[in-house]
Amino acid sequence: MACNSTLEAALAAVASAAKLDVNQSAVLTDFVCGYDGRIGDAVTGTNAMFLLFSAYLVFAMQAGFGMLCAGSVRAKNALNIMLTNVMDAAAGAISFFVFGFAFAFGGGAESNAFIGDYNFAQSHFSADDALANYGMWMFQWAFAAAAAGITSGSIAERTQFTGYLAYSTFLTGFVYPVIAHWVWAPSGWISAFNTGNMFLDVGMVDFAGSGVVHMTGGIAGFMGAWIEGPRLGRFDAKGRTQEMKGHSGTLVVLGTFLLWFGWYGFNPGSLTAIVPADGVLKHAIVARAAVTTTLSGGAAALTTLFARRWMTGHWNVTDVCNGLLGGFAAVTAGCSVIEPWAAILLGFLAAWTLIGMNRLAERIKYDDPLEAFQLHGGCGLLGVVFVGLLAKKSFLMEAYGKVEGTPYGLFYGGGGKLLAAQLIGAICIAAWTAVTMGVLFYALQMFGLLRITQEEEAAGLDLTAHGNSSYVFDDGKGGQDAKLLPPDAFQAKAPVKQGTERV
Amino acid sequence: MGVLDADGECFTAIRDELVKLESQGVNGTLLATHLCDLASSLVSSTYGLNTFFVLISAYLVFAMQIGFAMLCAGSVRAKNTMNIMLTNVLDAAAGALSYYLVGYGFAYGKDGNKFIGSGSFAMHDFKSDVDYRNWIFQWAFAAASAGIASGSIAERTQFTAYLVYSTFLTGFVYPVVSHWVWSPYGWLTALDPEKEHLFKSGMVDFAGSGVVHMVGGIAGFWGAFLEGPRLGRFDVRGRKQEIKGHSGTLIVLGSFLLWFGWYGFNPGSQVAIADQVSAIIVARCAITTTLCGAAAAVTTLFAKKLLVAHWSVADVCNGLLGGFAAITAGCAFVEPWAAVLLGFLAAWTLIGMNALMEKFQYDDPLEAFQLHGGCGLLGVLFVGLLGKEDYVEQVFSRGNFGGLFYTGSGRLLAAQLVGAIVIILWTSLLMGICFALLKAFNLLRISQEDEIAGLDLTRHGGSNYPGDDHHPAKLYPPTALGQAADSNAKNVYSSKV
């Protein structure tokens, strides 16, 4: 499409045919050739805006995690967990800036198959390189923060803040970026974008990160929660589960809704561009990803609603919220490559996966205040595998630029190669995360940096580690002030009559 | 757009001309290819931009569900919060499924008639991106409509009843109304310059004061009317008793989120921004929406100060939302000063409706009928009076109709009136029957015992705000944690209880 010398010659010939003089001929050439740049500008602007606003939406998920976590824990630990959510984004930004992004995407196609090694601290920023520009950093940072946010839910209410800082930095700075490199970088060993050396002819298809983000976060959380053990009182002396309710259903719903809102950046945004450079109508894929995301979440919510009603006799809003999120975590891998009806099926399966995982966790006395491992780990795995079964060929070709002959979903007759790639990818993600994070959590445990003392746990982290309570009540009749002033301070004036005085 | 629409044709037409120059040494094919490549990349950029706009607008409209949930939660008593928030989650979640299966087909299916659409059920014939993006956008609207109704019947309705009416509303009642007004095939619509319109005008409802707000509000009215007021809302002598919501903070949070989402609802309803005319319309919608809501809020502030001597934040929030509900029909068609005027009127409409409904002992915890029904109706009629002819022409690409005060002709006003009346009748009939049937089968209202105990306890398995009574001290013998821990824990807890 570029305006080259052949084209300019053609224009000059037109000019001479029309008997134009030199100046007029130049006007014509400039006019036509000028389009290249101007249309390029419009395309660049649209794509830049799409990427950035998707990043902002993904960031909004931090607000959602913050509220969901706060509502799901007891009031005495609310400040603690919200601080971890703030730091997932803030401390995560620093560590992802300095090395995380370089480990994940540095070096583009030149880096090795296991880890990136270039562009630390954005030292080799390039506006033209799709993998080294600022917009891409914003988008990937928001993802890294989400992974850390998942983990902090699993270990809530009983973890030292120092322990949190250590694992969070390690996860966002190293463990997660390496996985992102494998699956999403052009040189990653299992990446579907690795055109030079395609694993099983197809690579692992994890569009927005059911495996890369959700399984990583969930499994990291599992290792932490497993090593430190359940909260005091979660299982009684005979091993029966005791309900430990979060302190506010309102915050759970608020957080869930904000996550839903943000997921529209997470899934559709993962196309990272909405105007094609290669003629494929990307905007169609983006819109379809939004549709499948919505339907999977909706189906999971509804399934959970009736399943829990049937099992417990209640219409339970927090379970519905968790089911909804399970549906989202599942559809994240395949949102661009499955059909809408398959998304509904996936949502249905995700709801039952979560219910089953919760049963299992109870059986093995695993305590996860946010159900983060069950939800993100379990439904995330389901989503990764599901792509191997029901990825549609034409969608795969659109979204990933695959050519004719690519393996696709088993049930569509695309052979087992994609399913195999998905399974191998899932196993490697699980193994890598379990080993690295397991070692870290175990080391923290050894050095007495992981779990708080029983006294602290009973009193609540907010009081012991944060010197405060999230909720300071006053009685509306003076409260703190009255105590500080001499009792006769107000005697000169008439006593207050509540509500009678209006100004 | 002309040539830009038809990429293939562009190529043929241009090439045919340029090839004639080949004898002069012009490489006509190359030139034509280049020019048509440019055209097609511009087209795809435009497509991408419009899709992006529609999607972001849909996300903002979805954010209104967060707003509804928080507003509703704050406006009811603590004992019923889980119930109402669950309905808000399901408005979006279950609404997605019913809108997927049937709703979208009834509304925009291409094989329908003037009255109802058909086809596109379960997306079976979805092809282009336009279908997908439209679905997302319209689904968010359907959810909003159901969200409005759930406010009216809060605190006293069985959950089964909610499931039934909500599915019926998003799956059938609302889609049919949106087919009339927003599908180019509908009998009320002002779209499609080629066809005959009602009174040579058609009903003009840009973002749904009638289609969404009136439908939701009136559906809520029938539910609330048929089940009667909450226990204790009117005392034995029929005097109103204040039943306050449990959290002003949540009311403000919800109102702000609704305000935020309304920028998707109103400006987004242009569903295109990649051309100058659309861009102007979108920006104007944003302005009129802001000014109308603002004027309504300020009017309510001072009106309530005069009437009840308080600066009341919950009333200001409702006034604000009343302004938004009113401007929704005309945001693209009225001038900024008219938006301010409309906001002023909307505030008084809401105050008047509230006073009236109190007379009738009608109880609506969220004032949803008064707000969305009353101010929505005001907004629909207002366009008939002050819809500017030029602006109407910008949107519909056909001129010669507009508000009474600009054109001197009452055709648009008449169409608005007919539309409003038909919407009222249709919604009343269907939702009235639906709620009456529920009532007849005893599925509508909860028992008095349940109402006093609160829905959260009786239907949802516990309180929304459990106290901290799960602390380990109860599960272990006092000595288990050591003396220090124990006394520590006791201090903390005793100060909290």
Added chain:
Amino acid sequence: MGVLDADGECFTAIRDELVKLESQGVNGTLLATHLCDLASSLVSSTYGLNTFFVLISAYLVFAMQIGFAMLCAGSVRAKNTMNIMLTNVLDAAAGALSYYLVGYGFAYGKDGNKFIGSGSFAMHDFKSDVDYRNWIFQWAFAAASAGIASGSIAERTQFTAYLVYSTFLTGFVYPVVSHWVWSPYGWLTALDPEKEHLFKSGMVDFAGSGVVHMVGGIAGFWGAFLEGPRLGRFDVRGRKQEIKGHSGTLIVLGSFLLWFGWYGFNPGSQVAIADQVSAIIVARCAITTTLCGAAAAVTTLFAKKLLVAHWSVADVCNGLLGGFAAITAGCAFVEPWAAVLLGFLAAWTLIGMNALMEKFQYDDPLEAFQLHGGCGLLGVLFVGLLGKEDYVEQVFSRGNFGGLFYTGSGRLLAAQLVGAIVIILWTSLLMGICFALLKAFNLLRISQEDEIAGLDLTRHGGSNYPGDDHHPAKLYPPTALGQAADSNAKNVYSSKV
């Protein structure tokens, strides 16, 4: 854009040439039409994209009002929450009306002089979407400025005083400052490559560390200073007493929403994205904003751990916001590493300012003056030191000025200093007088009785969080509900109290 701007001319010029081809049997008019269609579609599409960007950014800036409301509500005691949230609603709502009537005219009216704008009052001469979209964007900024100030004077100010100063601030004080710096006609501005600039440089304040944050912070300072600290904030010996906000959850929610909205505030201030340079600037603003806030939050976390031995979430949130307030001036001009450095400095600035203000027994419930005033000033000066010459040229299309450490010239620093000083003087003078007058007429501070009882009870008609004491059992005789109901109700309630 050249030919593209003038569609009609494009057509004439190109057609005249191409029509000459008709002699060769070629349809030159068709060719010309095609080219000019392309040109106008492209212009349209670019317009649309920029409008979209500005509008969405404005919505995000508006979302900061939600953030302010939640942050303020969480930072005050429960008894004053309705009051402060009402001020936040009105910052946006009443602010819209005053900005519509006069504010925008003073700031960007085209008939003004170097000191103040004129024209465009009540949008009377608005024509294009550019006017509309600018208005929405600038209104959201004006509301933010007023929102900052309302934090400083929380918990002890009469509502009338709030209405007066807020209207004055958004209607006059803030618009004049924004005219100086952001209108191409202003005397301090660095815009418009054609004109003479202060010190051949002009003040560089990309998104308003000075224009918005310092103005809001300093306005708040005068209010808080003149009315004095809250009762009980300093004891009889002048030692500070902690007065804790009632909800850490709301503080975190508010901070997150502000962070979210800041992505409209800073990157959005480029007000264009439809060209490659703008796209780069916008993305750079997003990353510097993120890194500066993050560095400030991390610094505060460890600093507070050292100083007070707690991991304090409210302090981390404030530190975060301090970082954002600081980077606002320079987000487009500093490198990412410099943003990290600035965040570090901002955290210490805030800590220092807080210590200093405690010495002076200055009480600011939201730390608004320390945060927005102090860190805002830091940010303005920082650009004078570390604004990169290339980046400045990208934004202003004129080179040869930049930060001291890059260029070795202090011209920009001098302009920043002069700008900061003038902003301080102007705001202090006008807002000082405004608050002093309010105080003189006894309209500023509430009475001690009211302060102890809380504003919600005395001015806003009740508590923000009413308990569930409105239950119907009180209104009916015990037998009215039947025996079963009664006993049920009793059980439920007794377990709740």
